[in-house]
Amino acid sequence: MKNPKVNIFINGDENVLKKGRLMSKSVENPETFPEQGIVFNMEQEPQGDMAKFLLKNGDNWYIPFRYISTSCEADYVGGYNYKYERFSVNIDGIAMNVGLRNEYYTIGEELSKSEMGTLCEWIDRAVNNVRNSITTVKSDLNQEAGLYNTNKEAADAAAAGLDGLKTQKTKQEGTKADLIAQQNQMKTEIAAKNKEIEDKNTELQKLKDDKDNLKQKTEGMAVGISAAEAVIKDLDAKIASGDTGAAAFQEKTKIATDRFNKNIASLKKAAPQATAVQHADDASKALLEKNSPKEVNVELMKITP
Numbered sequence: 584m585k586n587p588k589v590n591i592f593i594n595g596d597e598n599v600l601k602k603g604r605l606m607s608k609s610v611e612n613p614e615t616f617p618e619q620g621i622v623f624n625m626e627q628e629p630q631g632d633m634a635k636f637l638l639k640n641g642d643n644w645y646i647p648f649r650y651i652s653t654s655c656e657a658d659y660v661g662g663y664n665y666k667y668e669r670f671s672v673n674i675d676g677i678a679m680n681v682g683l684r685n686e687y688y689t690i691g692e693e694l695s696k697s698e699m700g701t702l703c704e705w706i707d708r709a710v711n712n713v714r715n716s717i718t719t720v721k722s723d724l725n726q727e728a729g730l731y732n733t734n735k736e737a738a739d740a741a742a743a744g745l746d747g748l749k750t751q752k753t754k755q756e757g758t759k760a761d762l763i764a765q766q767n768q769m770k771t772e773i774a775a776k777n778k779e780i781e782d783k784n785t786e787l788q789k790l791k792d793d794k795d796n797l798k799q800k801t802e803g804m805a806v807g808i809s810a811a812e813a814v815i816k817d818l819d820a821k822i823a824s825g826d827t828g829a830a831a832f833q834e835k836t837k838i839a840t841d842r843f844n845k846n847i848a849s850l851k852k853a854a855p856q857a858t859a860v861q862h863a864d865d866a867s868k869a870l871l872e873k874n875s876p877k878e879v880n881v882e883l884m885k886i887t888p
């Protein structure tokens with residue numbers, strides 16, 4: 584497909600336009616572009632609200648796929664057969680409606696109705712792939728953080744001998760009970776949020792965000808519970824045998840570290856924007872320097888899929 588000229592505008596105001604050329608390959612084959620977004624060669628630098636979602640990378644400007652919060656719509660309106668792509672973006676809780684008007688009046692630049700529809704399909708596919716990738720890698724990172732935490736603490740306890748293992752087992756049992764209580768409370772909150780969603784359509788987006796945040800936290804806690812159960816089982820066996828098994832715990836810690844680092848790299852690739860990369864780095868420091876899965880999750884929650 585050609586790289587069409589488009590006029591970019593927001594919230595329906597076509598009096599304020601910025602011209603650019605949409606690089607169609609950036610939505611057809613996003614993996615070939617580092618931006619992970621809709622890439623434009625701009626004739627004019629974006630300003631004001633437009634600059635909040637049009638980010639610069641070298642000579643290109645782009646709208647990150649993860650900023651796009653609605654499906655893309657292609658349509659024809661107006662007496663001159665205008666062609667539009669429309670979708671919404673959400674940055675830090677502020678939503679804006681974005682329009683891309685094809686420069687139909689220049690020979691060779693116009694897109695057919697079919698081509699406009701194909702562009703929208705590509706955009707929707709790319710948005711879903713990026714969102715799914717970020718959600719998956721965040722879940723994997725929380726899992727590895729939990730495994731790292733429990734095995735690192737077990738390794739430290741093993742160095743102190745059997746008494747250290749017994750102390751660690753008691754701590755893990757307390758952690759498991761606390762996580763189960765928190766998880767049950769959050770499940771109750773999720774049910775309440777679902778009821779509010781049904782009753783308050785005007786607050787639908789905010790409530791969905793609240794619910795999804797709670798759901799991610801409970802999933803992270805479920806991972807923590809499973810990890811604690813696995814370590815408790817391992818500790819029981821070692822206490823019974825009298826063998827502290829420090830080397831085994833250290834090896835599991837190393838495996839969790841390698842997987843965690845690999846997933847951090849995948850997250851940065853899926854969300855290459857500077858703020859997202861900073862949150863990913865902070866999540867890495869929270870685990871590897873502070874051994875705090877809770878802080879890992881806090882940083883990951885700041886990266887919206």
